[in-house]
Amino acid sequence: MTGRKLLTLLAIISLFASSCVQKEKNQVTENEYSGSESCIQCHERFYELWAPSWHGKAMQPVNAGFIKEYQLPECNSIEIEDKIYQMIYEDSSMVMLEMEGDDLLNEYPVEYSLGGKNVFTFLTPLEKGKLQTIPLAYDVNRQQWFNYPESAVRHFGDTGEEDQALPWRDRMYAFNTACYNCHVSQVSSNYNLETDTYHTTWKEAGINCETCHGPSAEHVRVFQEAEEKEEEPEDWKILVTSNFTSEEHNSSCAVCHAKGSAITKNYVPPEPYFDHFTLATLEDPDFYPDGRDLGENYTMTGWKMNPCIQESDLHCVTCHTSSGRNRFADNPNAACTSCHDEKQGDGLVAHTMHQPDSEGSQCVNCHVPSREFVGRFIRSDHSFRPPMPEATIKFGSPNACNQCHHDKSPEWANEIVKARPNGDYQEETLYWAQLIKEAREENWDRMDEMLEIIRKNKYNEVVVTSFIRLLVNSSDEKKWESIIEALNENESPLVRAAASSALTGNFSEEAVNALITAASDEIRLVRVSAAASLAGTDENQFSPEEKKVVANATGEYLNSMVARPDDWSSHYNLGIYHQNQGNAQKAIESYETAARIYPEALMPLINSSVLYSYMGNAAKAEENLKQAVKIDPDNEAANLNLGLLLAEQGKMQEAEKALKTALEVNPKQAVAAYNLSVIVSQRSVEEAIEFASVAAKARPDEPKYAYTLAYYQLQNDQKVAAEKTLGNLLERHPIYLNAVSFLADIYMKDGRTNQAIQLYKKTLKQEGLPQAEKQALQQALNALQNSR
Incomplete structure (x- = not known):
């Protein structure tokens, strides 16, 4: 095809063919893989069943043999991402053409296929050693080509966002990143973090015998010896499934x-x-x-x-x-x-x-x-x-x-x-399922029923785990007892791991003790989850033995985050760990690494912006947040953090716009609503009341929102409404003294001294009132009584 613009390959992924060469006894180790063909001599029937199976063909080279066997038709044209894509055959090979109108932009050689039972997907080499899933896939049952990215939309649940397809060149479609472990055998991604490149190698395409049975070279050797001696070895040197x-x-x-x-x-x-x-x-x-x-x-x-x-x-x-x-x-x-x-x-x-x-x-x-x-x-x-x-x-x-x-x-x-x-x-x-739906929507009206499911371990471990993970989004502290109980008593490691993660930020004695116990759990996932939650805990409160346990689990946790160094979320989680440890600089470095690997990821940009702001670099914080908003203009967290940062800098018009976007995305976003009430109060008390009301209704557990609402209501000559708001607030938070003082002041200005006295007396009877506040309240009460 003379004149075509060829795709430049900056790195080529190599394929190691399996070897059937017999080695001398002293050359064979128990960790050596000999390849599936070494199984034929003794296990011919099993090999014949495996070889044509979809496990055996999980990945196949696209060559003359593949083309002859499957005889897939050419693809004339499919529009994807405003480009036209075609699949043609050329010299016993498949080539994907990328067109813009009549102009050829690129041609992509197709080197491997994945699957084939119902759908064939295909791989082409791209820069940095990546094997990328191309946007054309073949439906075996319908015998037609189709737009593959549309089949892998991201689901956003009940957030109001529409499901979206990722661009076909997205990192998530790279074989080296997402697919390799389940389509080839004895694989090494050989990823270089510094250069963001792959030099991936594998023993065999497809899922071979040794995937389940382990390395077989030593197994072959001992049975060859046994055949010579006419006796069966005691140790087969292989996993017997x-x-x-x-x-x-x-x-x-x-x-x-x-x-x-x-x-x-x-x-x-x-x-x-x-x-x-x-x-x-x-x-x-x-x-x-x-x-x-x-x-x-x-x-x-x-x-x-x-x-x-x-x-x-x-x-x-x-x-x-x-x-x-x-x-x-x-x-x-x-x-x-x-x-x-x-x-x-x-x-x-x-x-x-x-x-x-x-x-x-x-x-x-x-x-x-x-x-x-x-x-x-x-x-x-x-x-x-x-x-x-x-x-x-x-x-x-x-x-x-x-x-x-x-x-x-x-x-x-x-x-x-x-x-x-x-x-x-x-x-x-x-x-x-209805409770799951409500928890996804952060509707906690039936939290007691959710907690009962966790506490009584109802239904199955998936349901229990789901509620524990969803309750992370609730600020209601009554959840802790059930979560700690699940960590201490549930038999499922999935549940215990979820409970460990859910306790992040809870530094109560009960939570910390449960997490220390979990740090020595028999299952690694529980241990690393516990270590992650303990990252922000002062280790001086641990005994020497507890320090050792936590240190061992923390080592496993840190290793878990480098298990996939090409996964941006690993570096993002490492950033959270360093942040919890109080090491802002290391946290920023991890967040920036995550953003470098996957520029489309929002959370590394958002988290790093918080730390940049904390370190006094407001310009860099603003830059990262604006980059996050550019990637996803309607992202709640990005707009919320940007709005708060801009408000701190006095850029009120920009701040208002960002906060309103966050509130539009999530009408229950109390922080955005509260800050909007403060911003707009300078020009419209009525508008401030509307936003403050949203915040108070969304977060009745946070008393300052209802207090702020009452403040603006009183400013707007809505004294009755302000009294009602404060009364309801004190029913929920009877020792919130700002509200007590505010309501008492309203009473006294109206000459209702007796009501103010009764309010103070009622408050003094409440449990949990700190001694200093109790003394101040008693003095205020005495002053009122003496003034009559």
């Missing part, structure tokens, strides 16, 4: 089939999943409130909600082979009837209300329904829960009834479900 427990099987699979992040550099089966990874739960807007998948969530969270695993030894390999196949493809119901034998024969029809040979009588179609994401990607719901059409009505989540009967309404399905003998089975999920 048939000896794994249910939890070990689940952990080994979850490494790729879970939405979470790594806290270590390497995972070796069958170690516990939570020794190496976190797990997203329903605080994540990629889930509907009832736990059904809204985004790409990779099974594990739903699996943890599965009632079957709580009541049996069911695990991933019960139903799937190690190569990912369905063990029960020929008789799907056999996977369930081994436990649920009453659901066979006549019992099957009674249970399903469908004919025995119909799709409606296959267990998986109702309990493990497959669903398309953005009409392309197919995932199965592994929570094994029954269809819940009422959840569709309330939350918009999918249900199996209407996935099959798509010409019917959820209301139609719900009537049928409720007519069943056990027709109330949806109620439990609907109850806690």
Whole structure:
């Protein structure tokens, strides 16, 4: 294609081919990988099953063999990000063209494919050693090309923001950053933080035998020796997965089939999943409130909600082979009837209300329904829960009834479900899902019910964890008792880790003692979460033994943040750690590193701006915040912090604009509303009252907001309203002395001295009043009584 503008490659990612060369005995170590082809001699049948599987083909080179096998059509043109993209074949290779009108801007050689069961995505090399997912993907079922970035929108939950697709060149689409661990085997990203470059290497494309069984070179050697001696070795020098427990099987699979992040550099089966990874739960807007998948969530969270695993030894390999196949493809119901034998024969029809040979009588179609994401990607719901059409009505989540009967309404399905003998089975999920929805919206009217779920460990560990994580957004201190209790007593490491994280900023004796205990937990995720929360605690209050425990956990925590040095959030979290330690300079350095790696990230810019302001560099603080607003003009945190900073500098007009944006994004943003009330009070008391009222209603736990409202009401000759506001405030905060003095002053100016005296006497009877304030109040009371 003469004259085309070729893409310049600044770094090339190398691929190490697997080797079948036999080594001398003294050259082999127990940590050496010999590649899947070394398994053929003794395990030919297993190799033949694995090689063509989608585990074996998780990543494939795009070459003449690939093109011949799949015969994908060329793609004429798809518009993406105001450019036209085409896929063509050239010399037994695939090339993506980027066009603007009739002008060729770039051509991208396609080197690898990912997936292929339902969708093929493709990789092209970019600068700095990145393999990037291109914006054209191929739908195998529909046999058509489509816009891949549109399939990976970011969900914003109930924030009012529209779901958005990331640009295709975004770092999150880089194979080296996001995909590599689950598509190739024995991989090293070889990331250089200083230059922000990759030199990624791997042993084999696809998920090979040694991913689950560990390095096999020594295994091959000892069995070759055993063959010569005609005896079986005692130690097979390999991981034998048939000896794994249910939890070990689940952990080994979850490494790729879970939405979470790594806290270590390497995972070796069958170690516990939570020794190496976190797990997203329903605080994540990629889930509907009832736990059904809204985004790409990779099974594990739903699996943890599965009632079957709580009541049996069911695990991933019960139903799937190690190569990912369905063990029960020929008789799907056999996977369930081994436990649920009453659901066979006549019992099957009674249970399903469908004919025995119909799709409606296959267990998986109702309990493990497959669903398309953005009409392309197919995932199965592994929570094994029954269809819940009422959840569709309330939350918009999918249900199996209407996935099959798509010409019917959820209301139609719900009537049928409720007519069943056990027709109330949806109620439990609907109850806690509504509470999840309210917690996401920061509506804490039913907090007592949320805390009861945590305290009594109701439903499952995903639900409990979700509430603990969501309660981080509440300032109500009554949450602490239940969270501390969960940390001390809950059997789930997921729950304990969430509780550890939730205690950040709580320096009470009970919280600190619980966190110190958690710092020696048997599971690493709990330990590092506890260490993160203890970062701001004065270590002088620890005993020598406690210092040692906390130091060990802190070391693990710091290591967890460099497990993925190319992940901006690792450096962001490191910044938070240094900030909690009181080291502002190191915190800024970490925040700036995060922003350098991923300029689109907002929180490093926002957090660093706070520290710059604290250190007296207002100009740099303002620069970072304005950069954050430029990236996301409607971001609440960026506009709030910018508004506060500008107000401090006396730039009131700009400050008002930023604070109003924050309040528009979040109508319950009390800090923005309060500061707006102060700013606008210079020109309009009526407007100040409106903003102060918003702040007081949004944060009844913060007495200064209601106090400010009463102040402006009195300024506006609304004395009755001011008295009512102060009265309500003192009902909630009876020892808030500013309000006591303010209300007493109103009484005295009206000549209602007796009411002022009664107010002081009532306040003096309140528990928790500091001695100095009590004496001052008593003196004021005495003065009033003597003046009569």
